[in-house]
Amino acid sequence: xxxxxxxxxxxxxxxxVILLLLRHRHPHEKADLWLLGLFFTLIESVAHIFYxxxxxxxxxxxxxxxxxxxxxxxxxxxxxxxYSDPSRLRYLALNSIPLLAVNTVYGLHLFRPGAFLxxxxxxxILGVTTSLTLRKSWPRAIISTLGWTAMAVxxxxxxxxxxxxxxxxxxxxxxxINFYRRxxxxxxxxxxxxxxxxxxxxxxxHPFIVHxxxxxxxxxxxWNMQKSLISIGMILVMLEEQVSCNRWLAxxxxxxGLPNRRSFEDRLAAALDRCRRESSSLALFxxxxxxxxxxxxxxxxxxxxxxxxxxxxSLRERVEGFDTLARLGGDEFxxxxxxxxxxxxxxxxxxxxxxxxxxxxxxxxxxxxxxASIGIAIYPEDAGDATRLLRIADLRMYSVKQARTPLRHIRxxxxxALTASGRxxxxxxxxxxxxx
Numbered sequence: 001x002x003x004x005x006x007x008x009x010x011x012x013x014x015x016x017v018i019l020l021l022l023r024h025r026h027p028h029e030k031a032d033l034w035l036l037g038l039f040f041t042l043i044e045s046v047a048h049i050f051y052x053x054x055x056x057x058x059x060x061x062x063x064x065x066x067x068x069x070x071x072x073x074x075x076x077x078x079x080x081x082x083y084s085d086p087s088r089l090r091y092l093a094l095n096s097i098p099l100l101a102v103n104t105v106y107g108l109h110l111f112r113p114g115a116f117l118x119x120x121x122x123x124x125i126l127g128v129t130t131s132l133t134l135r136k137s138w139p140r141a142i143i144s145t146l147g148w149t150a151m152a153v154x155x156x157x158x159x160x161x162x163x164x165x166x167x168x169x170x171x172x173x174x175x176x177i178n179f180y181r182r183x184x185x186x187x188x189x190x191x192x193x194x195x196x197x198x199x200x201x202x203x204x205x206h207p208f209i210v211h212x213x214x215x216x217x218x219x220x221x222x223w224n225m226q227k228s229l230i231s232i233g234m235i236l237v238m239l240e241e242q243v244s245c246n247r248w249l250a251x252x253x254x255x256x257g258l259p260n261r262r263s264f265e266d267r268l269a270a271a272l273d274r275c276r277r278e279s280s281s282l283a284l285f286x287x288x289x290x291x292x293x294x295x296x297x298x299x300x301x302x303x304x305x306x307x308x309x310x311x312x313x314s315l316r317e318r319v320e321g322f323d324t325l326a327r328l329g330g331d332e333f334x335x336x337x338x339x340x341x342x343x344x345x346x347x348x349x350x351x352x353x354x355x356x357x358x359x360x361x362x363x364x365x366x367x368x369x370x371x372a373s374i375g376i377a378i379y380p381e382d383a384g385d386a387t388r389l390l391r392i393a394d395l396r397m398y399s400v401k402q403a404r405t406p407l408r409h410i411r412x413x414x415x416x417a418l419t420a421s422g423r424x425x426x427x428x429x430x431x432x433x434x435x436x
């Protein structure tokens with residue numbers, strides 16, 4: 001046994017276990033494919049340990065190693081693109097068959113053109129037909145033709161090593177390009193792209209390096225290094241995406257995808273600053289869904305969640321002229337527009353919001369209807385700061401919900417104070433009407 005490979009094998013195993021544990025805690029859509037690709041590289045690393053004069057036959061070990069390289073590369077190509085596309089998966093699977101046959105023939109040391117040419121011919125046929133039928137791409141068909149023709153020429157001149165290793169280099173080069181194009185910017189992408197670039201580079205130059213023993217030993221160490229580099233990169237990508245997701249959730253409502261209360265308050269403060277500088281106005285709309293509680297109680301929280309997503313989608317699609325649309329929590333939404341007179345009147349905007357909310361919602365074939373109670377506050381007419389604008393809009397919305405007779409004016413000294421819980425103390429409707 002060749003124990004020199006044990007440290008690298010142990011390092012790769014530890015990184016795969018870390019990636020597996022991280023996937024369990026923070027699910028990632030492509031982690032399973034990454035793990036499958038790394039599993040093939042692990043098998044290849046284990047096979048290297050058994051290279052010894054008294055070990056397993058070299059042809060068996062070489063076949064395992066060379067086939068695992070190819071299978072790992074194909075899996076990584078799959079993981080680096082639109083892996084859920086059935087036609088893409090069929091395209092990869094069908095074109096992998098002749099490549100696997102060529103690698104197996106090489107691993108078994110059947111060094112004669114007649115052993116390779118049937119698989120190369122099959123690859124040429126499959127490459128052209130699948131490119132035209134599954135991928136609908138003439139450029140792919142041309143590239144496939146050129147690739148298999150080049151392999152046939154190399155084999156006919158006895159360049160078996162070049163034919164196999166250059167084809168593997170092409171596979172890993174494709175994976176490199178795909179990962180570079182599709183992974184989000186970050187340290188993880190840098191590590192993965194660098195690792196695959198090294199892998200592709202050494203596949204292309206392997207036929208030359210093996211003739212120089214001194215350089216071959218150095219190349220072997222670099223070769224094993226990039227496996228760990230790719231594993232670390234995949235771990236970093238998962239962690240970076242989790243951090244990005246947490247950052248997004250800190251400012252957005254997870255159910256509807258709209259900005260949350262924290263984000264809305266920041267945007268309101270920024271909008272007010274801009275209005276003060278430009279001496280313009282601002283309209284704040286606060287709405288609460290009428291009938292939401294009954295739907296929630298009757299059909300369950302799942303139906304309520306569907307309704308909230310429906311309302312959020314309808315408001316996004318149908319309501320124009322607003323700078324911000326947010327969900328404050330529960331069934332409360334807010335909309336913000338600067339200088340509303342330049343787009344539509346406040347009354348027109350209010351009616352547009354109501355029509356969007358009242359758009360029919362179908363639940364399991366049954367139409368459900370909700371309406372909206374809308375409170376409006378105008379800067380600077382009603383108040384000059386965010387806290388009082390929110391209080392006035394909330395109070396007017398409450399009056400609409402209770403009596404369907406919105407208060408046209410509210411004196412600032414009549415606006416109720418916040419309770420310790422952050423909610424408004426609700427005065428009796430009669431006292432509100434009296435205050436108006």
